[in-house]
Amino acid sequence: MAEEKVVNAVITTQEERQQIEESKERERKFRTAPRLNKSPLHGLWALTNRDLIKWYKNPVQLLISLIQPVIWLGIFGKALNFGSFISSQPGITSAQITQDYLRIFGTTSYFSFLSTGMLAFIILFTSAFAGMSVVWDKRFGFMNKALSTPVGRSSIVTGKVLQSVIRSLIQAAIVLVIAVALGMDTSHLGVLSIAGSFTILFLMSFGLSSLFVMLALRSSDWQTQMAIINLLNLPLIFASNAMLPVRIMPGWLQTVVKLNPVSYANDATRQLLLGSTVKLAPLWMDFGILVAFAVLLSSLGIVLSWRLLTK
Amino acid sequence: MVEKVEAPVIVKVEGLSKTFGNLKAVDGISFEVKTGEIFGFLGPNGAGKTTTINMLTTLLRPSGGSAEICGLDILKHPNEVRRSVGVVPQEYTADEDLTGIQNIILCGDLYGIPRSESKPHAIELLRLVGLEEAANRKVSTYSGGMRRRLELASGLINYPKLLFLDEPTLGLDVQTRTAVWDYIRMLKEEYHMTLFLTTHYLEEADSLCDRIAIIDHGHIVKIGTPAELKASIGGDVIVVGVVEKEPDISAKIAELKLVKDVKKSDNQYRVKAENGEEASIQLIDMIRSSGLHVTKISLTKPTLDEVYLEYTGRNLRDEETDRMSMMSQRITMMRARR
Numbered sequence: 001m002a003e004e005k006v007v008n009a010v011i012t013t014q015e016e017r018q019q020i021e022e023s024k025e026r027e028r029k030f031r032t033a034p035r036l037n038k039s040p041l042h043g044l045w046a047l048t049n050r051d052l053i054k055w056y057k058n059p060v061q062l063l064i065s066l067i068q069p070v071i072w073l074g075i076f077g078k079a080l081n082f083g084s085f086i087s088s089q090p091g092i093t094s095a096q097i098t099q100d101y102l103r104i105f106g107t108t109s110y111f112s113f114l115s116t117g118m119l120a121f122i123i124l125f126t127s128a129f130a131g132m133s134v135v136w137d138k139r140f141g142f143m144n145k146a147l148s149t150p151v152g153r154s155s156i157v158t159g160k161v162l163q164s165v166i167r168s169l170i171q172a173a174i175v176l177v178i179a180v181a182l183g184m185d186t187s188h189l190g191v192l193s194i195a196g197s198f199t200i201l202f203l204m205s206f207g208l209s210s211l212f213v214m215l216a217l218r219s220s221d222w223q224t225q226m227a228i229i230n231l232l233n234l235p236l237i238f239a240s241n242a243m244l245p246v247r248i249m250p251g252w253l254q255t256v257v258k259l260n261p262v263s264y265a266n267d268a269t270r271q272l273l274l275g276s277t278v279k280l281a282p283l284w285m286d287f288g289i290l291v292a293f294a295v296l297l298s299s300l301g302i303v304l305s306w307r308l309l310t311k
Numbered sequence: 312m313v314e315k316v317e318a319p320v321i322v323k324v325e326g327l328s329k330t331f332g333n334l335k336a337v338d339g340i341s342f343e344v345k346t347g348e349i350f351g352f353l354g355p356n357g358a359g360k361t362t363t364i365n366m367l368t369t370l371l372r373p374s375g376g377s378a379e380i381c382g383l384d385i386l387k388h389p390n391e392v393r394r395s396v397g398v399v400p401q402e403y404t405a406d407e408d409l410t411g412i413q414n415i416i417l418c419g420d421l422y423g424i425p426r427s428e429s430k431p432h433a434i435e436l437l438r439l440v441g442l443e444e445a446a447n448r449k450v451s452t453y454s455g456g457m458r459r460r461l462e463l464a465s466g467l468i469n470y471p472k473l474l475f476l477d478e479p480t481l482g483l484d485v486q487t488r489t490a491v492w493d494y495i496r497m498l499k500e501e502y503h504m505t506l507f508l509t510t511h512y513l514e515e516a517d518s519l520c521d522r523i524a525i526i527d528h529g530h531i532v533k534i535g536t537p538a539e540l541k542a543s544i545g546g547d548v549i550v551v552g553v554v555e556k557e558p559d560i561s562a563k564i565a566e567l568k569l570v571k572d573v574k575k576s577d578n579q580y581r582v583k584a585e586n587g588e589e590a591s592i593q594l595i596d597m598i599r600s601s602g603l604h605v606t607k608i609s610l611t612k613p614t615l616d617e618v619y620l621e622y623t624g625r626n627l628r629d630e631e632t633d634r635m636s637m638m639s640q641r642i643t644m645m646r647a648r649r
Contacts, residue, residue: 036394036423046420054408140642141402148368148400149421149469150393310372 043151047159048166051133055167062171065126069118069175073182076243077111084110104245106276107185115179116269117242120262122175123168123201124237127208128229130164131216138220147309157213157305161298164209165202172201188275197269203290204265210297217308241266246280261293321346321473321505322367326376328529329362336362338529339376344473344507344522349499351520352509353615355623359529360509361401364477367507368398381472394422397471401478402642403458405465407451411442414450415465422469429468436464440494456487463494474498476508480515492519513615523615527623541613544621546571547587551580551594552607560601567593578606587612 055061076082092100098108105113137143146156176194180186215228237243239253240262246254257263258280268286270276281289322344329337337359344350352360365371367378369389378385381395405414412433419429437443440460445453453461459479466474479495480488496519498504510516516523517537524534533540555578564573564580569590572583584590587610598605 036425038423042423042425043421046417050406050409050417053413054406057408140407141400141404142406144370144400144402145398145404145418145465146421147370148393148398149418150390150423151421310370 040152040155043149044155044159044162047146047151047155048162051160051163052166055163065122065171066174066178068125069122070178072121073111073114073118073179077114078182082110082244102277104247104278106245106270106278107274109183109185111179111183112185112274113245113270114243115176115182115184116273117266118175118179119172119197119201119269120204120240120242120266121237122171123205123265124208124233124262126168126171127164127205128212128233130160130209131212131214131219131225131229132222133163134160134213134216135219135222135225139222153305153309154302156309157210157217157301158298160213161206161209161301164213165205168205168209169198169202172198185274188273193272196272200265200268200272200286200290203287203294204261207261207290207294207297210294210301214297214301214304217304236260236262241280245278247278261289264289319346320344321381322350322507323379324363324367324376325378327363327366327373327378328375329359329366329371330374335529337366337373340526340529340531341376342524342531342534344505346505347499347503348521349495349506349508349519351516351523352507352526353511353513353516353523353619354509354526355511358526358623360526361477363526364398364475364507364509368396368475369393394469395472397466397469397474399462399466399474399476399479401481403462405450405458405461408449410447410449411437411453411461412446414461415468418465419468424469432468433464436467439467440464441490456483456490459483459487459491460494463491467498471504473505473507476506478509478511480510480512488515495519513619517615525619525622532622533618537615540618541615542585544613544618546583546585547590547613548611549580549582549584549587549591549594550609550611551582551591551598551605553578553580553598554604554606557603560598560603563597563601564594567597569593 101108101110107113134143137146143156147153180189212229212232216225219225219228239256240260241257242262246257246263249257263280264286267280268283268290271279271283271286280286320343322342324343325341326339327337327341328335328339340359340363352363354360362371366373367380367385369385369392373386380392383391383395385392405411406417409417415433415436416426416429419433420426424432434443434446437446440463442457442460442464445457450458450461463476463479466476476495480491483491492515495506495508499506508519520537522534522536523540524531525540526532533543535543559575561573561575561580564570564582567584567590569586570582570584574581580594582590582594591608591610595605595608
């Protein structure tokens, strides 16, 4: 009996010792700072990835956002074909029709013309909602959580921009596939022309997403944000060459179109994907304007994030 | 190897103030928090508690004054301050579309903790708050209590020396509230963490905090241990029943060291004393040794409620608040009740 007790006592002390060791270990962990990865990309990618996870885990959202450009392609490109105004005139040969198409649209069908416009359309409408998720993050407190960590203020803004750019480009790629399937002119499609077009679309999305994120930095109210999106989206798409060729527009509208960066993105993608000869500007100038647009707005966004995110 | 000696003072605030428009939300407060204690900020709604926490955690820029956390100035070294403290805000900040563990690891990412380290730590923290079963479920399926525990766990991902908790039990049921209190005590005792919490629940401040600052209208009106605060409004009350015909020994009672005040009515003494437990024994001993009889005795300790009302007044607060904070509070309450 006595022996048993002694043995028990020893075991208890061993257990106790182990417990003490464990608790010391826990304490030590909390006292020594963890090994840190100080690369700004670490936090940036974490924030971007968070939004992307939320996006691809919710395929309904993707599906709905693709419906709109497909409807546009169907209604305006196929049913209400603007090109039919040219072909429906009596007494015109098919060679003349093709000539007219090339002269006005720079390609052989209105559908092809509109398809490239729809790439800009999906980019614009997806990028516009980059600001919306900033508003939600503020509303639901996530923004405060992120701000209380040492992650760069600029990473918070750039992460929002980047996730929106990635989403935009993926959706644009899907729209392009749909357009080709529905009969877009493929004679000029190639690796280079597609890569070039997506570089252009990347720049456009980067600039536009920065713009909309910037407009949301101070706002915590989603109604206002919706109003801003509607206010900017429709003029940006309709006062551009996305739907209609510039040459049929009145002079004042042509001036507006030439000030709209979306027009230069359309211009470049048409030259690349359709081999369009109807140009707003040479290809290098389109690139230049969009690079300037993206750099200007994203740096403005980063500067504002330093100033506006800490009240 | 020389062990790093920690400074006895972990938070040092001097003349900190914040003005919104013409509203002085925090008006030149100064206080210190000692390493290893649970420090409570107690005050009515709109007193300036959250504003102070937001300034100390570098979310808000102070309008004046200075503050040091772990010896680091909050304005000069905001990133180092952010790295060494943990924050559990009033609202639920977790992303509802992610799982519990994804949320904690995301927090770790924002602190720059590599995944190889944050993953096992996140699992450990989830076990600590009893959420290991729900780790891989979306946060949108969590109850209010689970969310609060998740917030607590994600506030610990960066191994903070100091943890800020803003209204940690707002809108929780009694069971969860008790559980949260237990976690807070455990953090202090097992991890030797310093905790800074705000609350408007008096029992919470009383049972948890080592020291309390009562804040109202942006000023600290009183600071001290719960016992000190209670003593400051007059100490414990002992009522001793005696036999009516026996002689009056009020003068002798008043001579006792712990006794502050004595009043005799028909058959009882009403004695105000510090440390009522000890004083009551002394009283009984003294009355009996004088050859008299004690018929009954009762001891009433002042509650923090009385202290609180004494210092913050009895007026109801209809303070103005902006739409944003009302909305976020409503969302928090709504989710807490789920």
